[in-house]
Amino acid sequence: MHDQPLAPFPTDHAYRVLLMKILDTSLFREIKLFSALTDAEIRTIVNAPENGPSDYASKSTVYREHYPGNYMYIVLDGYVELFVKGELGTRDSCIATIREGEYFGENVALSQKTINYAATAITAVPCTLFKIHKKHVVNLVGDGREAFPPDKVRDMVLKLPIFKGLNREEIRTVKEWAPLVDFKAGSHIYEPGTPADGMYIVQTGRIELYTKDESGNPVLTANEGPGEYFGEEALLPGGDDKHNHFAKATVDSRLIKIPMHVFKSLLERDAALIDNIKMVQNLRKLKLKNPSSGSSGNPGTR
Numbered sequence: 236m237h238d239q240p241l242a243p244f245p246t247d248h249a250y251r252v253l254l255m256k257i258l259d260t261s262l263f264r265e266i267k268l269f270s271a272l273t274d275a276e277i278r279t280i281v282n283a284p285e286n287g288p289s290d291y292a293s294k295s296t297v298y299r300e301h302y303p304g305n306y307m308y309i310v311l312d313g314y315v316e317l318f319v320k321g322e323l324g325t326r327d328s329c330i331a332t333i334r335e336g337e338y339f340g341e342n343v344a345l346s347q348k349t350i351n352y353a354a355t356a357i358t359a360v361p362c363t364l365f366k367i368h369k370k371h372v373v374n375l376v377g378d379g380r381e382a383f384p385p386d387k388v389r390d391m392v393l394k395l396p397i398f399k400g401l402n403r404e405e406i407r408t409v410k411e412w413a414p415l416v417d418f419k420a421g422s423h424i425y426e427p428g429t430p431a432d433g434m435y436i437v438q439t440g441r442i443e444l445y446t447k448d449e450s451g452n453p454v455l456t457a458n459e460g461p462g463e464y465f466g467e468e469a470l471l472p473g474g475d476d477k478h479n480h481f482a483k484a485t486v487d488s489r490l491i492k493i494p495m496h497v498f499k500s501l502l503e504r505d506a507a508l509i510d511n512i513k514m515v516q517n518l519r520k521l522k523l524k525n526p527s528s529g530s531s532g533n534p535g536t537r
Contacts, residue, residue, distance in 0.1 A: 263277050263280075265336060266309070268338065268372075280367055280371050285368045286365070286367050287366065288311060288363055288365045288366075289366065290362070291358045291362045291363075292361055293359065293361050293362075294357060294358060294359075295357065295362075297315065297356040299352065300318070300319060300320060300352055300355040301352065302351060303351050304340060304352050305344075305369050306340060306343070306344065306367060306368055307338060307339065307340040307341045307344040307367050307369070307372060308338060308366050308367070309337075309367070310333055310334060310336065310337055310338070310363075310364060311364065312335060312361075312363040313360045313361055313362030313363065314334045314360060315332070315333045315357065315358050316331070316356075316359050317329065317330050317331040317332075317333065317339065317514075318330065318355045319354050319518065331510070331514045333356075339356060340352060344373070345373065345396075347373050387438065388409060388410050388491055391491065392409055392493075394462065395436070395462075396511050397464075397501065399505075400501045400508070413494075414491075415438065415489055415491060416435075417487070417490075418440075418484040418487070419484065420484055420486045421483070422483070423481060423483050424466070425466070426481050427477075427480060427481065431470055431476050431478050431495065432494070433492045433498070434465065434493045435464060435490040435491065435493070436463070436490065436493065437460055437461050437462065437464070438489045438491050439461055439488060440460075440488025441458065441460050442460075442465060442484055442488060442490075443455060443457070443482070443483050444457040444458070444465055444481065444482050445481050445483070446479075446481065456519075466478065466482065468516075470495055470498050470499060471502075471509065472509070476495070
């Protein structure tokens with residue numbers, strides 16, 4: 236397994252101009268994260284010396300889980316798999332496949348702070364990847380997020396990739412539309428059949444998600460802590476906007492409630508969010524089988 240790309244593409248001016256035209260029409264404009272950029276802003280990204288395409292052999296490691304990073308990547312050719320560590324003695328688990336025209340590693344690039352990668356990225360076949368340094372993502376795509384003063388609710392919401400589509404006004408007023416709700420230990424947030432009017436982020440405490448078997452015994456399906464979210468399944472396309480499991484506070488807990496209309500609006504803006512949510516749901520199952528493999532505070536990044 237190689238930790239470095241085999242050979243970078245040429246970086247002469249003519250090649251970069253050609254690449255810019257290709258990316259401008261067939262890639263950047265199709266990626267929600269960059270779709271609002273101007274031609275000049277796209278040229279800034281493409282022409283920056285620290286950005287550019289590289290070839291990777293099959294089974295090359297692009298970056299490793301828990302390592303700090305400065306780059307996000309776009310797949311130009313091939314596909315990349317994301318893995319999280321398995322239980323001691325078992326194989327790592329694949330949580331997502333990133334294909335041509337899709338991107339990964341954006342969690343480290345959307346903040347000026349030092350962020351660790353949430354998974355290990357490995358090429359499944361020979362790949363061409365375009366890497367982008369975080370300073371370009373924060374400056375051009377960050378929508379001024381870092382300009383806001385520290386706030387526990389806003390900061391926790393913005394750490395989750397599913398909320399990267401919030402506009403500046405929504406970010407500024409987040410505390411007005413995302414109320415804090417408290418639940419005592421042992422109380423239920425919702426039960427099967429309860430109409431879903433929103434999803435929840437755990438600010439403090441811990442929430443168990445479970446169903447019941449034919450004998451009425453609880454069957455644990457997830458255990459969510461600070462920085463993790465739940466209740467979104469009922470709001471996904473194809474659902475009936477009703478919960479199909481129990482959610483119970485195991486200790487006194489404070490939750491951030493995201494209204495249904497906000498969540499569904501984000502899905503309409505970026506259909507790719509569903510893939511990210513499915514990745515989080517896979518992480519929940521993995522974490523339940525192997526608690527040591529779960530991320531602390533933010534399973535929804537990649």
